[in-house]
Amino acid sequence: MTQKIKDTIVKGVVYLATGITLCVLLFIIGFIFIKGIGLINWNFISRDYNDTTFYAFVQESNSPTTLDEKVQENKSDYDKKYETPLEAPVYVESIGAEITKVLYKNYTTEKEQFIISYISKGSPLLSAVNSNGTSIDVSTDFVLESVNGNEFTGMSTEEVKTLINDQSGELKIKMVEPGGGIRSNIITTLYMILLSLVVALPIGIFGAIYLTEYAKPGKIVNAIRFAAECLAGIPSIIFGLFGMAFFVVALNFQISLLSGSLTVAIILLPVIIRSTEEALKTVPIAFREGSLALGATKLQTIFKIILPCAVPGIATAVLLSIGRVIGESAALLLTAGTVAQIPGTLFSPGSTLTVQAYYVTKEEGNIEMACAIGIVIIVIVIILNILSRIASDKLNVFNKE
Template identity: 65%
Template sequence: MRKLKENLLKSLIYLSAFFTVSMLVVIVGYIFIKGIGGINLSFLTSNYSANGSGGILPMIVTTLYTVILSIAIATPIGILSAIYLQEYAKKGKLVNAIRFATESLAGIPSIIYGLFGGIFFVVVLNLKYSILSGALTVAIIILPVIIRTTEEALKTVPDGYREASLALGSTKFQTLYKVVLPSAIPGILSGVILSVGRVIGESAAILLTAGTVAQMPGGIFDSARNLTVHAYLLTKEKGDIASAASIGIVLIFIVLLLNTVAKAIAKKLNKANY
């Protein structure tokens, strides 16, 4: 009976894994089949044209602007918040309130963030529809992910590391800076990688804060559309599924490229630490 249960559990595990991989293959395969024919050098390097003959270079630039800005804003705040919660804060009402707020932020739909960003950043702060407004809004969206993953990464560092460092005469800050954080870097970067994917895939918040201008942005204070917003508008207004699928392929490659770069950085930092 026990062996039967183990075999049944293994079968369910393998079936679940097969189903997950199959869905990934089907989704990515469908996107590639639909969109691979539309990808060429002109599509990737030329400006957008309303007649449908242009490319997506302005949207690629806007997407990269948004990723770099939002990660640069959210990462320090998220890491420092996690360090406070894990290393310095004493358990109590304040810590519970902060954790509750973090979990609540993670569960709010992105359209709500977009409405907030549209009111606060675009109108109140008078940043208008701009890449900066979009990046600030998306930075708030990814903040809970970075906080939670950094907390978990800090928890994985053995207490013996901290105790040994303190026993050798290091201060708590020196222990944190030279021992704890370097050991937690792989986990922290995992959270950043997850956040990059969230930023690239965001459309609702960007639509309400960065606008839909399809021209090459001159800077972060210009209105522009990213790749996901462009794919949405092509599908909604023109029914151009093929071009939207081509944009999907570009998005996949951008995510893979950024993930590869992040993992390479993590590998180098690990080598430097040991």
């Protein structure tokens, strides 16, 4: 077999491997987008996962409507979320809105509900307030449950219309804002990224500085590097067990944002140390010698010369860390919890996007929502990567004139 034939075979294998990798990647991304893109809308981003029940105070008025006006208005997309309406929609003049009785189904419950399917331009619902006098943004697909303490359970649409129209003065309407969103998960994920990096970045960078600039080559340094490499390969569930035993139980931080972020910070340390160490090694030795020759101290040389030159490598460590935080689930299940809420304090539980995707898949079998969350995760990673690259370019001393 000639060398030319061998080269052709090797080249074919390389192209084949590249093609398979690309096809697998495109298949995964395509599957996620095809399954989840239908759920992506503003409500999905801006609403919490759980329903929110509240009382809206509305001043009763007479808001007639016409068919032409209703046709011109944007109707709710309730037909995508509910089964076929159980009764014909009716327009309630005293609140200037159309209500529809529907059968709501999800993976665990099935019940009849009265939803707002249309709100006229002059509807008093548009100026509704809560008990504190704060304005409420009432929109279509909100669920109506009672008015002035009168429950709608077991009533027909016409009976609900009559009941509401018979009321006068200020109406106290019990409403439910539908959930199914991931706002709290997005905020929790961003909190987790911020807190874990605040803890891990300084420790990791200073550790890399010690290994590169101060430590003398020997068994101790080799042992530290070996330990860091071993930690990078340990499954995250092991870190989760440690975090649960140490942060949650021993330190009594409970299952919380703090426990989760500290656990993830430990996971990030090997990545940050190794990436930063390699970045520091790329700084030419002449830079160090020139700085010291001009009378700068070791510490001044590190912080004024070496670290600024190593910014691109450190930015790479940050990017890898962000991806690791967003993609982490096993450790956070044991330390941060699965509660879909915005953590009020560091000691409150919360669910990140990845954990929420796991939860809705395992507990509800909702593959579509998990894929929609996957799309949001991809977008967030891309945005954060772009911002990190921009910051890296701004701080990179080699790009400065």
